[in-house]
Amino acid sequence: xxxxKMNLSSFSIRLLAEDDCKDLIRLIKxxxxxxxxxxxxxxxxxxxxKDGFGERPFYHCFVAECNNKELGSGIVGYVIxxxxxSSVEGRSLYMEDLYVSPQYxxxxxxxxxxxxxxxxxxxxxxxILNFAVLKWNTSSIEFYKKHGATNVTETDGxxxxxxxxxxxxxxxxx
Amino acid sequence: xxxxKMNLSSFSIRLLAEDDCKDLIRLIKxxxxxxxxxxxxxxxxxxxxKDGFGERPFYHCFVAECNNKELGSGIVGYVIxxxxxSSVEGRSLYMEDLYVSPQYxxxxxxxxxxxxxxxxxxxxxxxILNFAVLKWNTSSIEFYKKHGATNVTETDGxxxxxxxxxxxxxxxxx
Numbered sequence: 001x002x003x004x005k006m007n008l009s010s011f012s013i014r015l016l017a018e019d020d021c022k023d024l025i026r027l028i029k030x031x032x033x034x035x036x037x038x039x040x041x042x043x044x045x046x047x048x049x050k051d052g053f054g055e056r057p058f059y060h061c062f063v064a065e066c067n068n069k070e071l072g073s074g075i076v077g078y079v080i081x082x083x084x085x086s087s088v089e090g091r092s093l094y095m096e097d098l099y100v101s102p103q104y105x106x107x108x109x110x111x112x113x114x115x116x117x118x119x120x121x122x123x124x125x126x127x128i129l130n131f132a133v134l135k136w137n138t139s140s141i142e143f144y145k146k147h148g149a150t151n152v153t154e155t156d157g158x159x160x161x162x163x164x165x166x167x168x169x170x171x172x173x174x
Numbered sequence: 175x176x177x178x179k180m181n182l183s184s185f186s187i188r189l190l191a192e193d194d195c196k197d198l199i200r201l202i203k204x205x206x207x208x209x210x211x212x213x214x215x216x217x218x219x220x221x222x223x224k225d226g227f228g229e230r231p232f233y234h235c236f237v238a239e240c241n242n243k244e245l246g247s248g249i250v251g252y253v254i255x256x257x258x259x260s261s262v263e264g265r266s267l268y269m270e271d272l273y274v275s276p277q278y279x280x281x282x283x284x285x286x287x288x289x290x291x292x293x294x295x296x297x298x299x300x301x302i303l304n305f306a307v308l309k310w311n312t313s314s315i316e317f318y319k320k321h322g323a324t325n326v327t328e329t330d331g332x333x334x335x336x337x338x339x340x341x342x343x344x345x346x347x348x
Binding site: 012028031032037040041042044047052056058059062080082083084085086087088089090091094095096115118119121122127128129130132133134135136141144145147148149150151152153154157158159160161162163164165167168169170171172 | 176202205206207215217218221225230232254256257258259260261263264265268270271286288289292293296297301302303304305306307308309310314315317318321322323324325326328330331332333334335336337338339341342343344345346
């Protein structure tokens, strides 16, 4: 039997549905492992349902679903994004995660997910798309740069600062 | 006549009202100049009204208003923020701008504005507060670090990448 060739037509890109949150948390855990995040994600399926499908959604998400039984089934990639704002540029977009399961890479799913976010941005008059990449992740950096992205940390000296949970509480209590 | 001493009690911190957008754009322009942004902000008062007071607000904003006639009047500082999301941490907050007019500095207005954002985060179950600082802005960095902030670009290698308007269009068209 001939081996099924994996290509983009075997996958559909669509918005996350509430019942996909079980699959989404599985992929989020895979990504956290890949990014070497100690202890993994602090959220679970229940939180994803509450935060993405309440009155005010805190995030939006596109998923890639495999629709070729020979290649597997279910959700194999996702991208989380949300709308942001810049006092210089106005409406902007932030891409939080872009992840495709290792066995489904190299056929354009990641690119297709990223493009859907960019299209969603333009549709909503957001003309800047920001995202973070860990500096050791050279293969991702190469991929993003190839498609026109600039490292503004390097070009503009743009550094991200953070108040973590404990510091945030301490700060508000003083 | 004794000189009026400037202290925090001469100012009130409150949410931006739609009619404050004229004052807000003035301060945004001042900040853009301070941050040496070429050509200044691409948005104007009309855009601020549309984006902050429509069906889906793209940003939130607290302002500091002077209520002591001897010290001046009107809005002298602001902080823009919005809700974000992390697949590791869940609900988060991003502080876009924190600005106080030079003549009203050193009496705690900036700190009070920042604290209001942090409190708003905790109220909404957001336990991470992120913000960008330009790496040459050493006085701000010192201020933020003193209050518990960490530079995650340095500690975690967290670099920000961006698709600018032209690249964003080109990307979605291919």
